[in-house]
Amino acid sequence: MKKEYIRLIAIILIILFILISFIIYNQLPLLIGKKIILATNPVDPFDPFRGQYMNINYEISTLENTQKFEINEKVYVILKEDEEGIFRMQDLSRNRPDEGFFIRGEVKRVYGNTMSIEYGIEQYFFEKSAKLPTINITIVAKVDNFGHAVLKEMLYNGKPLEIEYKEFKITS
Amino acid sequence: MVDENQIKEWLKQGIINKEQATQMLKDSTSKKNEKESNEFFSIIAIIGAVLILVGIAWLIAWNWDDIPDFVKVLILISSTIIAFTIGVIAREKNHEGVARALILLGAGLYLLSLFLISQIYNLATNLQHYAWILFLSWTVIYLTAYFLDSKENLLFSIILFFIWVVIQYVVGTENLIYNEEGLIITFILIFLSAGSLLFGLSSLHHSIQHKFTNMYRFWTVFYFLVVFYILSFQQILPIISEYTFESGAFTGFLIFFVILCTIGFIVGILFATNKNPNSLKEILSFIGIIVVLLIMIFSTKFGAGLVGTCNPLYCYNIDNAAKCNDVKEDLFCEWKNNYCMEVSCYNYNNEIECNNVQGDLSCEWRGNYCTETNCYNYNNETECNNALENLSCEWRDNYCITTKNWIATKKEISLQQNYERCELYNNQKDNCLSQENCDWNAGQNYYKSSIPLIIWFLWIVNNIIFIGFILLIIWYGQKVGSENIVNLGLGVFILDILTRYIGFWMDLQGYLAFSLLAIIGGILLIFGAWFVPKLRRKLLEQTQQKEDNLI
Numbered sequence: 001m002k003k004e005y006i007r008l009i010a011i012i013l014i015i016l017f018i019l020i021s022f023i024i025y026n027q028l029p030l031l032i033g034k035k036i037i038l039a040t041n042p043v044d045p046f047d048p049f050r051g052q053y054m055n056i057n058y059e060i061s062t063l064e065n066t067q068k069f070e071i072n073e074k075v076y077v078i079l080k081e082d083e084e085g086i087f088r089m090q091d092l093s094r095n096r097p098d099e100g101f102f103i104r105g106e107v108k109r110v111y112g113n114t115m116s117i118e119y120g121i122e123q124y125f126f127e128k129s130a131k132l133p134t135i136n137i138t139i140v141a142k143v144d145n146f147g148h149a150v151l152k153e154m155l156y157n158g159k160p161l162e163i164e165y166k167e168f169k170i171t172s
Numbered sequence: 173m174v175d176e177n178q179i180k181e182w183l184k185q186g187i188i189n190k191e192q193a194t195q196m197l198k199d200s201t202s203k204k205n206e207k208e209s210n211e212f213f214s215i216i217a218i219i220g221a222v223l224i225l226v227g228i229a230w231l232i233a234w235n236w237d238d239i240p241d242f243v244k245v246l247i248l249i250s251s252t253i254i255a256f257t258i259g260v261i262a263r264e265k266n267h268e269g270v271a272r273a274l275i276l277l278g279a280g281l282y283l284l285s286l287f288l289i290s291q292i293y294n295l296a297t298n299l300q301h302y303a304w305i306l307f308l309s310w311t312v313i314y315l316t317a318y319f320l321d322s323k324e325n326l327l328f329s330i331i332l333f334f335i336w337v338v339i340q341y342v343v344g345t346e347n348l349i350y351n352e353e354g355l356i357i358t359f360i361l362i363f364l365s366a367g368s369l370l371f372g373l374s375s376l377h378h379s380i381q382h383k384f385t386n387m388y389r390f391w392t393v394f395y396f397l398v399v400f401y402i403l404s405f406q407q408i409l410p411i412i413s414e415y416t417f418e419s420g421a422f423t424g425f426l427i428f429f430v431i432l433c434t435i436g437f438i439v440g441i442l443f444a445t446n447k448n449p450n451s452l453k454e455i456l457s458f459i460g461i462i463v464v465l466l467i468m469i470f471s472t473k474f475g476a477g478l479v480g481t482c483n484p485l486y487c488y489n490i491d492n493a494a495k496c497n498d499v500k501e502d503l504f505c506e507w508k509n510n511y512c513m514e515v516s517c518y519n520y521n522n523e524i525e526c527n528n529v530q531g532d533l534s535c536e537w538r539g540n541y542c543t544e545t546n547c548y549n550y551n552n553e554t555e556c557n558n559a560l561e562n563l564s565c566e567w568r569d570n571y572c573i574t575t576k577n578w579i580a581t582k583k584e585i586s587l588q589q590n591y592e593r594c595e596l597y598n599n600q601k602d603n604c605l606s607q608e609n610c611d612w613n614a615g616q617n618y619y620k621s622s623i624p625l626i627i628w629f630l631w632i633v634n635n636i637i638f639i640g641f642i643l644l645i646i647w648y649g650q651k652v653g654s655e656n657i658v659n660l661g662l663g664v665f666i667l668d669i670l671t672r673y674i675g676f677w678m679d680l681q682g683y684l685a686f687s688l689l690a691i692i693g694g695i696l697l698i699f700g701a702w703f704v705p706k707l708r709r710k711l712l713e714q715t716q717q718k719e720d721n722l723i
Binding site: 002004005007008010011012014015016018019022023026027050051052053055118120121122123124125126127128130150151163165 | 232233234235236237245249252253256257260263264282285286287288289290291292293294295296297298308312315316319320
C-alpha cells in the first residue's frame with residue numbers, strides 16, 4: 001500500500017479514537033448512571049458554535065461553604081431525594097462517597113460563607129427559535145459512580161418537556 | 173527554476189547557445205504561468221472549503237431537533253473521513269488545488285464534530301470547555317498537517333494553538349482581582365515564548381529542508397512583531413513597568429507553557445546546529461533579538477511610578493472586611509455578602525431591610541427593588557403630591573419633579589474632596605500610596621505634558637528599535653526567499669506609521685497642530701501610495717528570484 005494511504009488510515013484512526021472516546025466519556029453516565037432530578041432557575045443565551053441554549057442555575061449551584069472549600073476545588077455534593085422526587089443537598093464532601101447519590105462539582109466562586117459550584121450540566125441546547133418555558137423546570141440527569149453527571153432531559157411541571165418549534169422556512 | 177538573468181549570463185559565458193537559451197526562457201515562463209494558475213485555483217477551492225464549513229457550522233448551531241443525534245454525528249464524522257480520503261485521492265490524481273481544499277475541509281469538519289458532540293451532551297459553555305475543544309483540535313490538526321502534507325492544516329492548527337494558549341491562560345486568571353500590570357507582561361511573555369518555540373521548529377525544519385520551514389518562519393516573525401508593536405506604545409510602558417513576578421497573573425499554566433516553549437526552542441536549535449553548523453549565526457542573531465526585547469521590557473522599570481493617576485479609593489477596591497469597616501465613615505462603605513460596597517439602597521434585597529435603612533439614606537421598596545426615595549419614582553399625580561415633604565415634589569408636564577435646589581449631600585462632598593486631595597499626587601506613586609484613601613493606577617494619565625523625560629526617551633528608543641526590526645525582517649524575508657515575510661514586514665511598517673500618526677493626532681491638539689497633521693498625513697498617504705507598491709514590487713521580484721533559485 002502507498003505511504004500516503006497508510007498515513008491517511010493512521011489519521012482517520014486517530015480522529016475516530018478521539019471522537020469516539022469523547023462520545024463514550026459523555027455517554028457512559030447516561031448508560032450506567034443513577035437518575036436524579038434537580039430543581040432549577042434557567043435563563044436563555046446563545047453560543048456561536050452550538051446555537052441556542054438555556055443556562056441552568058441549580059438549587060445546588062450556590063451552597064453554604066461550611067467546610068471552607070477553595071476556588072477550583074473538587075466537591076462531592078451528597079444528595080437525598082425528597083417526597084416530591086427532587087434530589088436536594090444533604091451533605092458535602094472532599095472525597096468521593098462509597099455509596100448513595102452524589103454529584104461531582106468544582107467550586108468556581110466563594111463569597112463569604114457561600115460558594116458557587118459548577119457541575120458541567122449548566123446548559124441545555126435546543127433548536128433555534130424553539131419556545132421553552134423558563135419556570136417550573138426540573139432537570140433529569142444521570143450520574144456515574146465517579147459523580148460525573150450528564151443532563152438527560154428537561155421536565156416541565158414534573159413531566160417531560162414538549163418543545164414548541166417554530167415553523168421551518170428556507171429564509172428563517 | 174532558473175531566471176532570465178541566469179540564462180542570459182550562461183548565454184554570455186557560452187555555456188548555452190542562443191537556441192537553448194530561447195527554449196529555456198520559454199520553458200521557464202510557461203512553468204511560472206502554470207504555477208501561478210494552479211495557485212489561483214487552489215485559493216478558489218480553499219475559499220469553497222471555508223464556505224462549506226461556515227454553512228455546516230450554521231446548521232449545527234440551528235440544532236435541528238428532527239434529525240436524531242446519532243445521525244448528525246454519523247454525518248459529520250463520515251464527512252470528515254470522506255473529505256480526507258478524497259483529498260488524498262485527488263492529490264494522487266494531480267488535482268493539487270482540490271486536494272488541499274478537501275484536506276483543510278476535513279480538519280474543519282473534525283473541529284465541528286467536537287462542537288456537535290459537546291452540543292448533544294449539553295457540555296459546559298465556559299472558557300475551560302472551549303480550551304479543551306481547542307486542545308483536542310489543534311493537536312490532531314497539527315498531525316494531519318504532517319501525515320497528509322498540508323500547509324493549510326498547519327496554518328489552521330497554529331491559529332487554533334494561539335487561541336487555545338490565550339483562552340487556557342485566561343481561564344487561570346478569571347478569579348484574579350483586576351491586575352492590568354501583570355496581565356500585559358504575561359501576554360508579552362506568551363508571545364515571546366510561542367515565537368521562540370516556532371523559531372526552534374523553523375530551525376529544525378530548515379535543517380532537514382522541510383517545506384514547512386517558511387510557515388514556521390512567518391509565524392515566528394509574526395509573534396515577535398506583535399511584541400515589538402506592544403512595546404512601541406507610550407501609554408503601555410508605565411503599565412509594564414509595574415510588573416512583579418509575585419503577581420497572580422503568573423499562573424501555573426503560564427509557567428508550564430514558558431518551560432515547554434523553552435524546551436522546544438532548545439531542542440530545535442540543538443538539532444539544527446548538529447545537522448547544519450552554519451545555522452548557528454541565525455540562532456545567535458535570534459537570541460540577540462530576545463536579549464534586546466528583554467532589555468526593552470526590564471528598562472521600563474526606570475519609569476516605574478512616574479506615570480499614573482492618583483484616584484480616590486473606592487469601596488469596590490477593598491477586598492477585606494477590616495479595611496472596609498475602617499473606611500466606613502470616610503468612603504461610605506459597608507461589608508455585605510463578602511464584598512465592600514458603597515452604601516446604597518440597591519444593596520438591600522428585601523422589603524424589611526429596605527424600610528429600616530438608617531442614616532443619610534432614604535430608601536423605599538418599589539417594584540420589588542429597594543430604591544432611593546426620589547420625586548422621579550412617582551409616575552402619577554396623587555403619588556407625587558403625597559410624597560415626603562422634604563422631597564418637595566411637584567407634578568409638572570406629566571412628570572413628578574423636585575422644586576428643591578440641589579444641595580450636595582455629605583457623601584458627595586466627601587467624595588469630591590477625596591478626589592481633589594488625591595489628584596495632587598498624579599504621577600507620584602509613592603506619595604499617592606502614602607495618602608489616606610488614595611489609590612494608584614499606573615499609566616492612566618491624561619496630562620501628556622507631565623510625562624517624564626525617561627518615558628519619552630524609552631518610547632523613542634523602542635520605536636527606533638521597532639523600525640530597525642521591521643527593516644531586518646524585510647531583509648530576512650528576501651534572504652530566505654519568503655514573499656509572505658516581506659509582505660508582513662511591509663504591512664507592519666504601514667501599521668506602525670498609521671498608529672504613530674493617530675497617536676500624534678490624539679496628543680497634539682489645537683487648530684495649527686490639526687492642520688499640520690492633516691497636511692503631513694495627506695503627503696504621507698500620497699507618497700506612500702507611490703512608494704510602497706514600488707518598493708514592494710522591487711522586493712518581491714528579488715524575493716521571487718531567490719525563491720526560484722531555491723526551487
